[in-house]
Amino acid sequence: MDPIVTFEGVRKTYDGATFVVDELNLTLARGEFLTLLGPSGSGKTTTLMMLAGFEDPSAGTITLDGKRLNHVPAHRRGIGMVFQNYALFPHMTVAQNLAFPLEMHGVAKADIGPRVKRALDMVRLPHLRDRRPAQLSGGQQQRVAVARALVYGPKLVLMDEPLGALDKQLRYELQLEIKHLHDELGVTIVYVTHDQSEALTMSDRIAVFHHGRIQQLASPGELYERPCNAFVASFVGENNRFDGTLVDRDGALCRVRLPNGSLIVASHATDLAAGAPVVLSLRPERVSARAQAAHENRFDGELLEVIYQGDHCKLRLRVAGNEDFVAKVPAVESAQWRRGDVLAVSWPAQACMALAEG
Amino acid sequence: MTAASMPGRPLHALLRATTAVVLLFLVLPIVVVFPLSFSSGELLTLPTPGWSWRWYEDFFTSGKWLLATRNSFIVGIATAFFATLLGTLCALGIYLGRFRGKGLLVGMLSTPMVVPVVVTAVAVYFAFAVVGLNNTLAGLIVAHTVLSVPYVLITVLATLQTFDANLLKAAATLGAPPHVAFRRVVLPLIAPGVATGALFAFATSFDELVVAIFVAGPEQFTLPRQMYAGVREFLSPTIAAAAVLLILCSLVFLALNEWIRTRMNAPAPAIADPAEPN
Numbered sequence: 047m048d049p050i051v052t053f054e055g056v057r058k059t060y061d062g063a064t065f066v067v068d069e070l071n072l073t074l075a076r077g078e079f080l081t082l083l084g085p086s087g088s089g090k091t092t093t094l095m096m097l098a099g100f101e102d103p104s105a106g107t108i109t110l111d112g113k114r115l116n117h118v119p120a121h122r123r124g125i126g127m128v129f130q131n132y133a134l135f136p137h138m139t140v141a142q143n144l145a146f147p148l149e150m151h152g153v154a155k156a157d158i159g160p161r162v163k164r165a166l167d168m169v170r171l172p173h174l175r176d177r178r179p180a181q182l183s184g185g186q187q188q189r190v191a192v193a194r195a196l197v198y199g200p201k202l203v204l205m206d207e208p209l210g211a212l213d214k215q216l217r218y219e220l221q222l223e224i225k226h227l228h229d230e231l232g233v234t235i236v237y238v239t240h241d242q243s244e245a246l247t248m249s250d251r252i253a254v255f256h257h258g259r260i261q262q263l264a265s266p267g268e269l270y271e272r273p274c275n276a277f278v279a280s281f282v283g284e285n286n287r288f289d290g291t292l293v294d295r296d297g298a299l300c301r302v303r304l305p306n307g308s309l310i311v312a313s314h315a316t317d318l319a320a321g322a323p324v325v326l327s328l329r330p331e332r333v334s335a336r337a338q339a340a341h342e343n344r345f346d347g348e349l350l351e352v353i354y355q356g357d358h359c360k361l362r363l364r365v366a367g368n369e370d371f372v373a374k375v376p377a378v379e380s381a382q383w384r385r386g387d388v389l390a391v392s393w394p395a396q397a398c399m400a401l402a403e404g
Numbered sequence: 405m406t407a408a409s410m411p412g413r414p415l416h417a418l419l420r421a422t423t424a425v426v427l428l429f430l431v432l433p434i435v436v437v438f439p440l441s442f443s444s445g446e447l448l449t450l451p452t453p454g455w456s457w458r459w460y461e462d463f464f465t466s467g468k469w470l471l472a473t474r475n476s477f478i479v480g481i482a483t484a485f486f487a488t489l490l491g492t493l494c495a496l497g498i499y500l501g502r503f504r505g506k507g508l509l510v511g512m513l514s515t516p517m518v519v520p521v522v523v524t525a526v527a528v529y530f531a532f533a534v535v536g537l538n539n540t541l542a543g544l545i546v547a548h549t550v551l552s553v554p555y556v557l558i559t560v561l562a563t564l565q566t567f568d569a570n571l572l573k574a575a576a577t578l579g580a581p582p583h584v585a586f587r588r589v590v591l592p593l594i595a596p597g598v599a600t601g602a603l604f605a606f607a608t609s610f611d612e613l614v615v616a617i618f619v620a621g622p623e624q625f626t627l628p629r630q631m632y633a634g635v636r637e638f639l640s641p642t643i644a645a646a647a648v649l650l651i652l653c654s655l656v657f658l659a660l661n662e663w664i665r666t667r668m669n670a671p672a673p674a675i676a677d678p679a680e681p682n
Binding site for chain 2: 099100121123129131133134135194195198204
């Protein structure tokens with residue numbers, strides 16, 4: 047891995063007592079798309095602002111290309127940024143907005159025009175070069191903002207919930223567009239969002255933040271399949287949760303006793319001792335409602351509600367005392383069941399993870 | 405005509421009449437100086453014995469009045485410059501700074517607006533006696549700047565409420581050092597507020613009398629001070645001519661202010677090409 051940015055022991059506190067960011071150690075690989083994911087107040091935006099140069103770390107070191115960034119002002123860091131509210135200069139046209147960073151970086155006058163044009167072509171808005179930001183739609187404004195952050199060729203671009211103000215359809219379009227730009231240009235992107243599906247769609251790696259600390263740093267697939275604790279499991283993707291006590295372990299599997307006495311066979315990744323309290327996490331799509339399925343865990347589930355979602359249905363069931371147990375099944379299968387039916391639900395041991403509370 | 409509005413009609417007429425009376429009350433004293441300034445007589449009396457331009461001629465040929473006009477413009481323009489510079493920087497610091505007690509600070513900086521001018525004038529007089537600024541144009545400029553800064557501060561602060569602080573962050577990430585960001589991004593966007601503040605500062609200085617009485621010697625007489633001297637010494641209709649000229653200046657200020665205001669509130673050009681989805 048060729049590191050471009052490192053955080054070493056970075057902490058941030060405003061009052062000296064509570065740490066908004068606590069003991070952050072993180073290395074970014076050149077050219078990667080890293081997402082900082084977390085609920086509001088988890089420290090992800092503060093981390094981004096420290097990297098951009100708008101907040102000073104209370105302790106620790108941030109480096110960019112091996113050089114210490116502490117106390118380097120934002121305008122000398124050469125880090126591009128895209129903001130949630132676009133932050134386009136309202137008194138300049140689109141072309142003037144794009145020319146601004148080129149002028150600031152001393153690009154020769156003759157080169158500015160062609161580079162602005164290339165950047166506008168890149169985001170497919172060449173026809174809007176003489177418009178003012180107020181004359182553009184939200185999606186167009188954010189495309190211009192992305193082009194403006196990239197036009198002067200920064201090695202690193204930060205994006206602070208850039209799609210938060212857009213509607214769902216447009217958000218998805220722009221997610222892919224930004225991802226494609228990242229692939230084409232090879233620029234390193236640090237992206238902040240609280241939307242887990244956005245993080246899964248776009249990222250090479252995701253850092254899940256909670257209480258100022260990174261809970262897990264992993265690829266989207268690993269994060270979803272092997273969350274390291276209950277917080278990550280519940281924050282990324284949908285999740286059935288059981289609280290229980292670890293009974294014993296056998297290789298990669300373990301048995302967990304629920305408060306109502308039921309035993310569940312689960313897999314475990316972390317080192318947990320017998321008798322320890324654990325949280326079981328089970329993805330709804332891994333639950334089978336077919337009677338003939340042969341899985342380690344089989345329970346009777348009383349059907350409480352069928353929630354139609356078009357391509358699939360969610361069944362809300364009472365399973366082992368849990369009234370919020372959800373199974374995701376194809377819509378065609380669900381037609382045979384009525385509320386009050388008792389279904390045989392089952393799931394394999396490796397789909398169910400025993401985790402420590404995060 | 406609906407039944408509900410019928411009983412409102414006499415009240416409506418009364419309202420109009422009252423409004424007319426109030427307006428007359430406000431405007432008549434000002435209107436009166438117009439015929440007086442064109443009087444051919446030596447005395448400030450109505451009706452005038454005849455019409456002439458002689459008092460305007462007197463104004464534009466008298467050394468005293470020309471000096472006063474010159475002083476007024478020098479002091480007014482310098483005051484507008486310094487008050488705008490200080491007030492704008494002050495507003496920016498208060499808007500962008502992260503510290504407690506901003507309200508208290510704005511309140512303290514606004515005191516010259518609230519404290520009776522005569523109190524400020526006396527204080528300035530004694531202070532200037534120590535540093536030797538009485539009877540100088542520079543002293544008058546400093547004193548007027550003190551009185552004018554709050555107007556600039558408040559108009560610029562009001563304009564900054566609509567300024568998005570993220571634009572400064574954006575400018576920084578695009579490589580603009582703070583002073584360039586200020587010139588290229590902040591200033592163009594708050595220009596209407598700055599211009600209004602400058603206008604207020606000039607107007608404050610231009611019609612200020614009390615401080616001028618204390619601080620200005622005969623060489624530093626401004627137009628209001630010269631008029632005051634004229635009223636006390638020899639009551640000539642030149643004062644009426646000067647008053648008319650001052651009223652015309654005020655009308656120009658009003659028009660300028662209105663022009664800035666409409667420009668500031670001008671709606672963004674309509675979105676063209678609505679066929680485009682995004």
